[in-house]
Amino acid sequence: MPNNKIILTLQGAIQEAGRCLLCHDAPCNSGCGADTDPATFIFKLRMGNIKGAVRTMRRNNVLAATCAQVCPTCRLCEEGCSRSGIDEPIRISAIQAFLADYERREGMHVLHAPKPGNRKIAVIGSGPAGLSAATNLAMKGYAVTVLEKRSEPGGLLRYGIPDHRLDPDILNHEIDLIRNLGVKFECAKPVSSKTELNEFFNRDFDAIFLATGYDQPYDLGLLGEDLSGIMNWEEFLRLSKGEETRDDLREKVQGKRIVVVGGGSVAMDCAVTAKMLAADRVYAVSLEAMDELPADMDEKELAFREGVRFKSSCRLMGIQGENGRIKGVKGCEIRWKKPGWFVPENAQDVSGTEFSLPTDMLIKAIGAGFSPELQATLTSLNSKDGRLVTSVQNMQTSDPRIFAGGDMVASGKTVVTAVMDGKKAAEAIAEAFPLSTTVTVPLPKRPSLEIEFCGSKFINPFCLSASPVANTAEMVSRAFDAGWGGVVYKTLNIEREYKIVDPTPRLNALHHGDRRFIGLQNIEMVSERPLAQNLKDIDWLKKRYPDRIIISSIMGYSDEGWIELAKGSEDAGADMLELNFSCPQMAIEGAGHTIGQDYPALEHFTKVVKDNVSIPVIAKMTPNITDMLPPSIAAKQGGADAISAINTLRAITEVNLDTFAPMPTIQGRGSISGYSGPAVKPIALRFVAELAQSDELSLPVSGIGGIETWQDAAMFLLMGAANLQVTTGVMHYGYRIVESLIEGLEDYLESKKLESVTELIGRGLQYLVDPSEHHQTKHVISSVDVETCIGCGLCYIACHDGANQAIRIDSDTRTASVDEERCVGCLLCKHVCPVWDCISMKEIDGINVGGMHGDAIRFVGGK
Ligand SMILES: Cc1cc2nc3c(=O)[nH]c(=O)nc-3n(C[C@H](O)[C@H](O)[C@H](O)COP(=O)(O)OP(=O)(O)OC[C@H]3O[C@@H](n4cnc5c(N)ncnc54)[C@H](O)[C@@H]3O)c2cc1C
Ligand SMILES: Cc1cc2nc3c(=O)[nH]c(=O)nc-3n(C[C@H](O)[C@H](O)[C@H](O)COP(=O)(O)O)c2cc1C
Ligand code: SF4
Ligand code: SF4
Ligand code: SF4
Structure with a gap:
């Protein structure tokens, strides 16, 4: 069976996991005979949750590292891999080997057992x-x-x-x-x-x-089988593996003529091992023809490469000996009497094909009992x-x-x-044989993800944001079962005031290179479902999941409408309200983001709601303005208890080059509408940080915008978000991302020796200053690791045309180096380098202007 020994680097493993389609009901899982659950460990790796991936793998398969080396994956997990429909299957065993190696390097202790009970x-x-x-x-x-x-x-x-x-x-x-x-x-x-x-x-x-x-190998049943120089596979392979016996065996094999009888995997292992012990000639003799051999294709290929000669469709007829030692074997070709039945009884000798092979050692590899x-x-x-x-x-x-x-x-x-x-x-x-004593597994205590937001306790900070991912009770209930801490239920409206009919198609995804779905544009409005139905769902959800927080998102078009929605939600059991002042594509005037930009109206509607309910009120802000503080302060003046940011950005993601119309194109025309997902994260982080930093506002912020992984979540928390909401990540990958959000965040807190997620909130804000406040006394320059540099020259191109011409490529060694005098430490080279961590930052004393001024003089002066 194949040798799957390649250990990928972290970069290689993540890139390979990046090829995985993250299938539903993944065929790789049904292919793995040990239920190792490759689909989940690859998904977790893809979500940046490496330790979680290790846990899944190890808890399901205590021999995961061994399996990663020896599994015949081409007929197990990789056989049905959906990716084969596009190009090559995912190299699952290579990812598994990486995870096992990572586990060991990091000294992880995944498996735990209790003190044994009474059995x-x-x-x-x-x-x-x-x-x-x-x-x-x-x-x-x-x-x-x-x-x-x-x-x-x-x-x-x-x-x-x-x-x-x-x-x-x-x-x-x-x-x-x-x-x-x-x-x-x-x-x-x-x-x-x-x-x-x-x-x-x-x-x-x-x-x-x-x-x-x-482990009781079968004999051939031939005369002379007790001669010296004849072994079975078990003895031969055991001796070849023993530290004390290997040299002795090598002496017996080196330069000798070996015959291995058998055509399966074990025979291939014996033949290749004999070659590796420096045998002169190795014959593999089998009853089966080449294409009938039970050995896997890669095993046969390895044997070929090692120089093993095949005598297939052949039978051994006798063993020749001299002075108690084997000196040769005799055989002849066979054909099957009945096609497709590969057993000795079905073999018929072909006359005239007899042969003899001088033999110093015969290895029997035809099975065991x-x-x-x-x-x-x-x-x-x-x-x-x-x-x-x-x-x-x-x-x-x-x-x-x-x-x-x-x-x-x-x-x-x-x-x-x-x-x-x-x-x-x-x-x-x-x-x-159940235990009659109680045993408890001594699991290490994990950091707490509990947060308090607007007076409610969330089991973790992860909530679905108002959108199709939180459209019905059935959907939200599945999300809660998966582990989400709360939901902002899809924005309710009053259908008699305005009947929502969303256009179709209403989504367009932005892809970049081979990375799909980095941004999503939608032209969807608030909920199309009847208010009564939505309120019934909220009521059901709160009763069914009392420990989860239900936030009702609402949008009215008049005082009466806002009041009806707010009171209805409170009566249905919602823990808080989110006022949608931010939808950028409402087709009705005076709604959505137009209110978000009309500060008196925003304050007014917040106050109207606050005066009519006793539950906390969050105001959801539009990012389609330069400064989010004034509307947030207006919301505060209206009585808002918290701010949530951001809703979607007004954008045109693509224009159809055939029809000239922006996308999504609805009957030939497109619009500027809401853009979300990973591509908006930087903008969302900026707004959240600005709100969280403001002493004047001083309200808790719920962070939204492009959260997919625990790393994204941690960044929002560090920039001051006290609670988190997600839509596009769920629309892309499903509710299942919450497992990696939770596990990854817990691991991160553990690595930082923090006991609670609350210790992260706003912790990074002290390091956020205005660009004018960078008074540097030291500079950095880039530094290339020649060991990992692959000589692609991308850093050279970037630095040459986009920075300060400080990179040189040695044409002999094809490695990059940095001219430290010229390097201004912009680090463009690091960002374009395809080998992660090949270029690093090196601190230098003082300030380096990188010869900029000198160059100008040199150029003006004519070269
Ligand atoms: C040469 C070779 C190569 C193989 N390569 C692969 C591969 O690449 N990939 C793959 O998936 N599979 C491979 N296999 C198959 C795989 O090794 C077996 O399917 C697997 O090891 C079976 O596990 P087991 O626990 O049933 O038995 P074994 O691995 O055979 O273990 C049985 C154990 O029981 C012990 N034992 C026997 N009798 C007694 C007794 N009376 N008292 C106490 N202990 C006893 C034995 O010493 C042994 O340690 C290979 C098999 C062989 C022979
Ligand atoms: C298809 C779609 C529908 C949305 N509907 C609503 C909505 O009804 N109310 C609302 O407040 N926000 C709505 N949003 C905005 C999201 O709640 C969220 O603020 C935004 O998508 C940014 O987060 P994300 O990058 O995690 O998706 C919607 C977003 C999308 C993609
Ligand atoms: S490498 Fe082996 S253990 Fe791992 S998923 Fe594939 S078949 Fe299962
Ligand atoms: S079948 Fe292949 S592509 Fe699909 S989840 Fe498994 S490894 Fe990924
Ligand atoms: S981009 Fe990176 S790998 Fe390529 S030459 Fe420069 S340092 Fe080397």
Whole structure:
């Protein structure tokens, strides 16, 4: 099976995750036999929630790092990847390997187990099935002992899969994670009979998980098989992996002629390993033709590359020996009697095709059966075709105290299926033998995301903002279930005053390069639904989710209208109101952002509402003005308890080059209308900071505009937002983004050693000054890391034409360097460099004008 060993850099992993389509009901997930949930860990990585991605991966698969190296992904998770419909599948195992590496480098402790309760479980065999069962049982509070016949745990991962495909260090690290959960390993302890198994039950073990694999290799059934120089795959690969035995084996293989019998993955591993041990000639002899070989394509390709010669559609007829050693083999070509049935009984010799191969070593790799030590036990349990029979759902054997999994229960298995069997068995054992004592997992305390805003407690600061994402109770209820702390329900209006009919199409997305949906233009007005229906929904939501905050967004067109909407919302149970003074495309005069720019009217309507309700009132501001303070102060004078900013920006995102009309185009014509999403974040941050900084205003601010990731959220909080609202991020990716917003923000607080999100609010404002206040005593210049520089010269072009001609490219080494005398430290070069962190900032003493003046003289003076 392939070697997936590439460890991506952070940049590489994020870029690869950036190719992922973030599918609904993702096919990659159903392809992964261990339920590792690649779709979620890639989504989390994409949302900048790297530690969350690690947690998802690790909690689902204790051997995630190992799997990332050895999974035959082309027939597992990557096989059905939707991205294949565009170009290549996502390199899922490479992302997984990156995450596992990140986890280790960061010293993360993802798995936790409680102090064991009153039940003991014996796991026999420490391959992936046993390791997975042991982990999952320990995490549930069971005392687990793993018994292993070999001197170290790991099964075929340690003694079978060659080191060139699986680094033993990765396996050792994962086994250490399992030991740290309190799992006990008793190695060099073969369990060997039914009586011995019964002794386990006498030793207070409640149940057994059997996972001894298939480690009894089959013989060829030819005369001479006991000659020296003949080995089976198990012995050959085990010796090739042992530190003490490898050199000895190399001596036996180096310069020799090797024949490997078999055409599967194990045979390919043996053949390639023999080549790597410097064998002179390696033949792989198989009954199957090349295109029938059970080995995967990349395994065959690797064998070809290593120089393995294939003798396919061939059968070994005999072994020749001399002085007790093998000296050759004889064979002949075959054809199948019945097409498509690849078993020895179906092979027919083709006369005249006999051949002989001088051979110094023969390796048998034609399959295996049950561990011999357990034959007595295994015959007492139900089995079929040489495999133990277990329930598919719970891995239980015909003895209700014995569960089994891994290779011993089904053929053609992989590491992931063994991991899954272990998980299933752990669930089933916990159900059949429940703990009677209470166990608690010692989970580390996480920082608190609770905030108080306008007198209400929010479980976290993340709210849906008024828009289609908060259109109906059904939608909002799904959002709450996903973890959102509150909602600003889609703006209510009174249909008898103005009947809303939104135009179609009403959206246009702005894409930039390969990045889709960085901005969204909409020409939608307030809610089209009847007021009574919306109020009923608010009422239902508040009753159903008493711990979530419901803010009713309203827009009236007269005093009566505002009062009716405000009172109706209060009566329906809304915790607060948001007054929409900011919709930029209301088709009715004297509504939306026109009120937001008419300060007396804004103050008046705020006061009208305040005088008629007792719940807090937030005024939502338009960003389509230069200074947001005057309208906000007007709202305050009207009695507003808080300000929310921003609504959408008036914009034209695109013009259709065929029809000449702005987009979205409605029956041939477009309009200036509301623009939102990541592209407006910088403008939103600016408005929020200005409001939060104002002593005169001194009201809490709800931050809105382009929030997608926890990093965006943290920036709004640092710039003074006391609560956060999101629309476009949800329209693009769904309610699911809240998990990464929460997890990522908690991790960030932890990394800053902060206990509560409230400690972030406004913390960055002290560093925000007017540009005229930068009195510098030191300058920075750029500095290129020649180790990572790829010599693309983008920094050169940018600096040459857009800055101060301070970058040089060495034409021999193709690396960039900085002329420190000329560099003015604008850092344009850093921003265009495609290798993250290749160009950094270096502080210098004093001020560097970068020879600007000298250049001018030189140029004027004629070169
Ligand atoms: C050469 C080779 C390469 C492979 N490459 C891949 C690959 O790249 N990707 C992939 O997904 N799969 C691969 N596989 C398949 C994969 O390794 C197996 O499917 C998987 O290891 C099965 O796990 P298991 O826990 O059932 O058994 P095993 O890994 O076989 O572990 C069984 C354990 O039980 C122990 N044991 C046996 N008898 C007793 C006893 N009586 N008492 C106590 N302990 C006992 C054994 O010593 C062993 O440690 C490969 C298999 C081989 C042979
Ligand atoms: C399609 C759409 C409809 C919207 N409808 C409303 C609305 O009814 N009331 C309102 O106050 N804001 C409305 N907004 C604005 C959003 O609530 C939010 O202020 C704005 O989109 C910026 O946030 P974002 O970048 O997270 O989307 C709407 C936005 C979009 C994209
Ligand atoms: S465990 Fe293996 S099959 Fe599953 S997602 Fe990871 S690499 Fe793919
Ligand atoms: S199937 Fe492919 S594109 Fe879709 S979520 Fe999975 S990895 Fe991403
Ligand atoms: S842009 Fe970056 S990678 Fe390219 S030459 Fe300059 S420093 Fe090197």
